[in-house]
Amino acid sequence: xxxxxxxxxxxxxxxxxxxxxxxxxxxxxxxxxxxxxxxxxxxxxxxxxxxxxxxxxxxxxxxxxxxxxxxxxxxxxxxxxxxxxxxxxxxxxxxxxxxxxxxxxxxxxxxxxxxxxxxxxxxxxxxxxxxxxxxxxxxxxxxxxxxxxxxxxxxxxxxxxxxxxxxxxxxxxxxxxxxxxxxxxxxxxxxxxxxxxxxxxxxxxxxxxxxxxxxxxxxxxxxxxxxxxxxxxxxxxxxxxxxxxxxxxxxxxxxxxxxxxxxxxxxxxxxxxxxxxxxxxxxxxxxxx
Numbered sequence: 001x002x003x004x005x006x007x008x009x010x011x012x013x014x015x016x017x018x019x020x021x022x023x024x025x026x027x028x029x030x031x032x033x034x035x036x037x038x039x040x041x042x043x044x045x046x047x048x049x050x051x052x053x054x055x056x057x058x059x060x061x062x063x064x065x066x067x068x069x070x071x072x073x074x075x076x077x078x079x080x081x082x083x084x085x086x087x088x089x090x091x092x093x094x095x096x097x098x099x100x101x102x103x104x105x106x107x108x109x110x111x112x113x114x115x116x117x118x119x120x121x122x123x124x125x126x127x128x129x130x131x132x133x134x135x136x137x138x139x140x141x142x143x144x145x146x147x148x149x150x151x152x153x154x155x156x157x158x159x160x161x162x163x164x165x166x167x168x169x170x171x172x173x174x175x176x177x178x179x180x181x182x183x184x185x186x187x188x189x190x191x192x193x194x195x196x197x198x199x200x201x202x203x204x205x206x207x208x209x210x211x212x213x214x215x216x217x218x219x220x221x222x223x224x225x226x227x228x229x230x231x232x233x234x235x236x237x238x239x240x241x242x243x244x245x246x247x248x249x250x251x252x253x254x255x256x257x258x259x260x261x262x263x264x265x266x267x268x269x270x271x272x273x274x275x276x277x278x279x280x281x282x283x284x285x286x287x288x289x
Contacts, residue, residue, distance in 0.1 A: 005038055006207045012038075013211035017052070020158075021060045021219025022176070022227065022235045027212075028053050028158075028187070030243055033250040035204075043093075044201045047194035052208055053158070053187035056216040057180045063220040069177035071170075073132055077139030078178075082147030082157060082186040089151025090193025102153060102247055109244035110272070112163030117237035138168070143182065151190040158183040159243055162236055172232045176223065241272065 012034050013027070020027040028049035035045035064070050130138075142164055150157030158179050165175035194200070223232060245265050252261050 001039060001204075006204075009035065009038060009040075009204070010207055010211045013052070013208045014215040017056050017212045017215035018219040018222075019235065020239055021056060021180070021216050022223040022232065022239075027056065030239075030246055031208075033246045036250060040201070040204060043194060044204065047191055047200050048205050048208060050187045050191040050194065051200075051205060052212045054184055054191065055209060056212045057158075057183045057187070059213060059216040060220040060223075061177070061181045061184060063217075063224055064177035064180055067177070067224045069174050069224070070181045071135070071174055071178045072181075073135040074139045074165075075178045075181045077136045078143035078146075078161070079182040079185040080143065081140045082143035082150075082182060083189040085144050085147035086151035086157065086186045086190040087193035089148040089153075090190045091151075092148075093152050093193075096152065099251060101149075102251055105149070105153060106244045106247045106251070109159060109163075109240050109247070112159075112167070113237045113240035113244065114272070114275075117234065117241075143186070147186050147190075150186060151193060157186045157190075159240060163240060166233070166236070172236060173223065176232060176236065241269075245269065 013031060016027040016030045016034070020030065028046075031049040031052065032042075032045045035048065036042050040048070061070065142161055146157035146160040146164075149160055161179040161182065162175055165179065166172055170178075227235070245268070248265065248268070249261055252264070
C-alpha cells in the first residue's frame with residue numbers, strides 16, 4: 001500500500017481507539033470496515049484490529065484497575081469462557097454465511113444503542129454488588145456468547161458485552177472497565193485463530209499499534225477523570241450506533257453506490273435520533289446519574 005494510505009490508517013486508528021476506549025468496547029468493529037474501505041484484505045483487517053484491541057484494552061485496563069472499576073468476580077469467568085469460545089468463532093468464520101449474521105448483529109447494536117442512549121440505567125442499584133454465584137453465572141453466559149460471536153465476525157466481543165452489562169443494571173463506568181479487561185483475552189485468542197491461518201500484515205500492525213498506544217492513554221484518562229456517568233453512557237451509546245452504521249455500509253456497498261448509501265445512513269441516523277427523542281418524551285425514563 002502507498003505511504004498516504006498508512007498515514008490515513010494511523011489517523012483513523014488514533015481517533016477510533018480514543019473514542020472506543022471510553023466505551024470499553026475496543027475499536028475493532030469500527031476499524032475493520034475502515035481498513036477494508038482503504039484496501040486492506042478483510043481477514044488481515046480483522047486480525048490487525050483484534051490484536052490492537054489486546055494492546056489498547058491492556059493499557060486502558062491498567063488505569064481502570066487502579067481506579068477500582070474492574071469487577072473481577074464477573075470479568076474472570078467472562079474472559080475464561082470467552083477466550084475458549086473466541087477461537088472457535090474465528091474458525092467458524094471460514095464456513096458460516098457471515099452477511100446474515102452481521103444483519104442480526106446490526107439489529108442488536110441499534111437496539112443496544114437506543115437502550116443506552118434513551119433509557120438511562122436499567123436499575124436503581126448497582127448489580128455489580130450482586131452475590132458471587134450470580135456474577136459468575138452472568139460472566140460465563142455473557143463470555144460464551146460474546147466470545148463466539150466476536151470471534152466469528154472479528155470484533156472482539158466488547159460491543160456485545162457492554163450493552164448487556166448496562167442492560168442488566170451495571171454502572172456504566174464499571175461495565176466499560178470490566179469489559180475492557182475481558183476484551184484483552186477474548187481478542188487475543190480470536191487473533192490467534194486468524195494468525196494460524198496466515199492473516200497478519202505486520203507492516204499494517206506496526207503503524208496501527210503506534211497510533212493505538214497514545215490514543216488508549218487519552219481515552220482512559222478521559223473516561224476515569226473527565227467524564228461523568230451520563231457522558232460515558234452517551235459515548236457508549238453513540239459508539240454502538242456508529243458501529244451499526246459502519247456495518248450497514250459494509251453490507252450495502254456491494255449493491256449500491258457510496259452516495260446512495262450515505263443518503264440511507266443519513267436518513268437512518270435522523271430517524272433514530274427523532275424516534276429516541278419521541279420515546280423519551282412519552283415514556284417514563286429511569287434517571288441518569
